[in-house]
Amino acid sequence: MKSGIVFNIQRFSLHDGPGIRTTVFLKGCELKCAWCANPESQYPGVGVQYDKTKCIGCGACVKACPNGGVACENGVVTIDRRRCTACLSCQDGCPAHALSSEGTKYTSGELLNVVLRDRHYFDASGGGITLSGGEPLMQHGFVVEFLKAAKGEGLHITLETAGHSERFAEALPYIDLLYFDIKHPHSAAHAAKTGVSNELIIENLKMAVREGTNIVARIPVIPGFNDGEDLWPEYTALLKNSGVLNAHLLPFHQLGQQKYRSHGLAYAYDGVPSMPKEKLGKMRDYFANEGITVQIGG
Ligand code: SF4
Ligand code: SF4
Known part of the structure; x- marks a missing residue:
């Protein structure tokens, strides 16, 4: 199937x-x-959804990502889709619930x-x-x-x-x-x-x-x-x-x-x-x- x-x-x-x-x-x-x-x-794939309005810019997600897929500059997070394997470690590491599964x-x-x-x-x-x-x-x-x-x-x-x-x-x-x-x-x-x-x-x-x-x-x-x-x-x-x-x-x-x-x-x-x-x-x-x-x- x-x-x-x-x-x-x-x-x-x-x-x-x-x-x-x-x-x-x-x-x-x-x-x-x-x-x-x-x-x-x-x-097209499962990804990570970022809610900028919840983000406090702490950078914990950058450290949590095992693949170097997250960057945080000037309080704004970007996810590199090419590196992301949708493991959701960044979601788990975010204290502000600003990251979630997308798909x-x-x-x-x-x-x-x-x-x-x-x-x-x-x-x-x-x-x-x-x-x-x-x-x-x-x-x-x-x-x-x-x-x-x-x-x-x-x-x-x-x-x-x-x-x-x-x-x-x-x-x-x-x-x-x-x-x-x-x-x-x-x-x-x-x-x-x-x-x-x-x-x-x-x-x-x-x-x-x-x-x-x-x-x-x-x-x-x-x-x-x-x-x-x-x-x-x-x-x-x-x-x-x-x-x-x-x-x-x-x-x-x-x-x-x-x-x-x-x-x-x-x-x-x-x-x-x-x-x-x-x-x-x-x-x-x-x-x-x-x-x-x-x-x-x-
Ligand atoms: S889901 Fe996993 S691989 Fe993707 S950005 Fe978050 S921590 Fe990195
Ligand atoms: S861990 Fe959460 S609150 Fe902190 S920078 Fe990343 S997305 Fe924003």
Whole structure:
């Protein structure tokens, strides 16, 4: 049985698909979106989570690490992922509880048992499970094994994905609803802010359409990146040409800002204001006039 790394399991979720759901957040993402609200999800392995707001700068963690993986400068701790073996000696040595484990290993069977605890709620509400991340398909072997088992139990499955996976096709047969991110219609702009171009993503989107998957395109609307009115016709053309007629506009927010601060990470969108409601309303109306069923949020 394969194992994978999960960084959070959220029960009774009402916003990640129909009905009551259990959302499983998997670690690891090939993309490095500059506005990412879950920066702790990007690193694929089990790691150490640092809460700068609790740290007193004592340096005990530096001494506790057997691998020389911790540095403490000017009261701020950094963990060298290349040296860290996730032994958690630094967590044990920290008097301020500023360090904790980031990610938990599960076999696909163990994860299935966890999500099945809420089967009654799924059945009563028309809900199910949602895989999110990070990018779930970065752990494709584990995820496909888990999806197969979950489908065998008759669970409704939603996959939230950035679509950047060479092995996307293997997951598709088990997906009831695909929340598929489209971050920018231009490949170069996409690469500049996410670290990858969008060709593979568009190919996978078209493949999912061909396979008859129920798809909602999700567009994170990011100030100065993809919110320009000149891009709206390109977005709607891309969706219509791909055969996707449902979309969610996900306005930029600052809910992840504190995570960057507490992890001691630089944040490119520090202090950037949220998207104005009027602009989002105009964007929604434009999409609707183009024949796309669209909502703000999702
Ligand atoms: S988890 Fe272990 S190896 Fe990693 S930084 Fe902490 S003490 Fe060092
Ligand atoms: S993380 Fe803990 S042990 Fe390390 S410097 Fe901060 S308070 Fe001290």
